[in-house]
Amino acid sequence: MSDDRLIVALDVADALTGLKLTERLGDAVSFYKIGLGMLTGGGLALANELKQEHGKRIFLDMKLFDISATIEAAVRGLAQFDLDFLTVHGDPHVVAAAKEGVAGKDLQILAVTILTSLDRDDLDDGLMKQGDVQDLVLERASKALLAGADGVIASPQESALIRALPEAAGKLIVTPGVRPLGAELGDQKRVMTPADAIANGSDHIVVGRPVWQAADPRDAAQSILASLP
Numbered sequence: 001m002s003d004d005r006l007i008v009a010l011d012v013a014d015a016l017t018g019l020k021l022t023e024r025l026g027d028a029v030s031f032y033k034i035g036l037g038m039l040t041g042g043g044l045a046l047a048n049e050l051k052q053e054h055g056k057r058i059f060l061d062m063k064l065f066d067i068s069a070t071i072e073a074a075v076r077g078l079a080q081f082d083l084d085f086l087t088v089h090g091d092p093h094v095v096a097a098a099k100e101g102v103a104g105k106d107l108q109i110l111a112v113t114i115l116t117s118l119d120r121d122d123l124d125d126g127l128m129k130q131g132d133v134q135d136l137v138l139e140r141a142s143k144a145l146l147a148g149a150d151g152v153i154a155s156p157q158e159s160a161l162i163r164a165l166p167e168a169a170g171k172l173i174v175t176p177g178v179r180p181l182g183a184e185l186g187d188q189k190r191v192m193t194p195a196d197a198i199a200n201g202s203d204h205i206v207v208g209r210p211v212w213q214a215a216d217p218r219d220a221a222q223s224i225l226a227s228l229p
């Protein structure tokens with residue numbers, strides 16, 4: 001299997017487009033992220049097909065948040081699919097309920113701390129407590145890990161700080177918001193290269209547009225992998 005540190009985000013509209021893209025990527029990529037945007041376009045069916053027919057690993061990015069009973073039921077249902085990673089919001093009651101729902105399956109629960117699209121003004125609007133955003137991210141990461149999360153989603157700027165937390169020992173750090181040198185930034189603002197993210201302690205990097213918008217996606221994926229330490 002190819003290097004699974006690279007997770008390619010299949011942010012395309014439907015399962016058929018996603019499947020065609022994975023066919024172009026072939027054995028260069030072994031791990032895919034499927035998100036909410038494809039849920040109504042056959043995302044779960046595609047996840048199943050990629051896993052069962054092509055032996056790929058699957059990260060289902062659902063960012064679940066609800067009361068404990070609903071989280072547990074939702075995760076129990078999703079755990080019937082053969083998935084590898086699932087995201088929930090990092091509130092301790094959500095993480096703990098998700099771990100209950102996973103019971104006995106290999107599915108790993110990753111906690112979202114604070115969405116990187118939110119700044120201090122957004123947090124004020126959402127009545128989130130005062131303080132520096134990065135400090136709050138670290139505090140939420142710590143609480144999520146102590147509640148049993150198998151890992152956290154973290155921007156490249158945060159991964160070194162989270163990696164240094166004692167409670168992060170043996171846990172996963174999965175990092176979106178990376179850009180190969182010279183790539184278009186799109187709407188990502190605080191970016192680092194894939195190599196720097198891995199050097200900072202991330203276990204996996206999630207890359208979307210620099211791969212699926214490339215003229216030759218396979219070549220783009222291979223050059224990202226070749227750049228990793």
Ligand code: C5P
Pocket residue numbers: 009011035115116117153176177178186188206207208209210
């Ligand atoms: O195209 P791009 O490489 O920016 O895609 C990154 C992927 O990671 C997208 O699926 C995006 O939704 C996701 N993501 C992110 N930043 C976060 C959380 C998730 O870019 N903080």
